[in-house]
Amino acid sequence: MNNTLFNNLGGEGAVDAAVDIFYRKVLSDDRISDFFDDVDMERQAAKQKAFLTMAFGGPNQYSGMDMRRGHAHLVAKGLNDSHFDAVVENLAATLKELNVSQEYISEVAALCETTRSDVLGK
Numbered sequence: 001m002n003n004t005l006f007n008n009l010g011g012e013g014a015v016d017a018a019v020d021i022f023y024r025k026v027l028s029d030d031r032i033s034d035f036f037d038d039v040d041m042e043r044q045a046a047k048q049k050a051f052l053t054m055a056f057g058g059p060n061q062y063s064g065m066d067m068r069r070g071h072a073h074l075v076a077k078g079l080n081d082s083h084f085d086a087v088v089e090n091l092a093a094t095l096k097e098l099n100v101s102q103e104y105i106s107e108v109a110a111l112c113e114t115t116r117s118d119v120l121g122k
């Protein structure tokens with residue numbers, strides 16, 4: 001537990017810093033921003049935090065829907081691999097901005113990959 005990526009990246013403080021940057025990148029990326037159009041801003045911040053904590057292998061306090069159910073309505077709107085790739089790309093760019101090493105960035109991307117089939121309803 002002590003050796004999770006979450007702790008190695010700097011714990012909760014690092015997640016908070018990343019939320020802000022990641023959020024702005026996703027909402028200004030016209031490949032994917034439409035998916036967030038009808039999403040409540042306050043829930044969105046909580047969602048981003050849950051997203052990153054999960055992506056970093058942090059404490060599992062997440063009580064939302066599982067990834068398959070949580071994204072099913074987006075799959076119905078056409079969510080596909082290219083959108084998934086864009087999200088992972090924004091996450092990697094966020095971590096790079098925060099001076100996270102390439103080694104950790106690759107680990108985060110690999111963790112994201114484990115959710116791909118559920119998020120995309122495959």
Ligand code: HEM
Pocket residue numbers: 032035036039040047050051054055063064065070071074079083084085087112113115116119
């Ligand atoms: C690494 C892959 C992903 C993870 C770990 C992840 C994580 C999450 C989490 C934790 C939630 C909250 C679920 C709930 O409502 O209880 C969520 C919702 C959401 N996700 Fe993702 N997500 C991923 C990929 C994506 C992608 C690729 C997109 C679109 C490009 C996306 C767009 C959204 C949107 C718009 C919501 C809010 C849905 C709503 O409230 O109507 N996610 N995601």
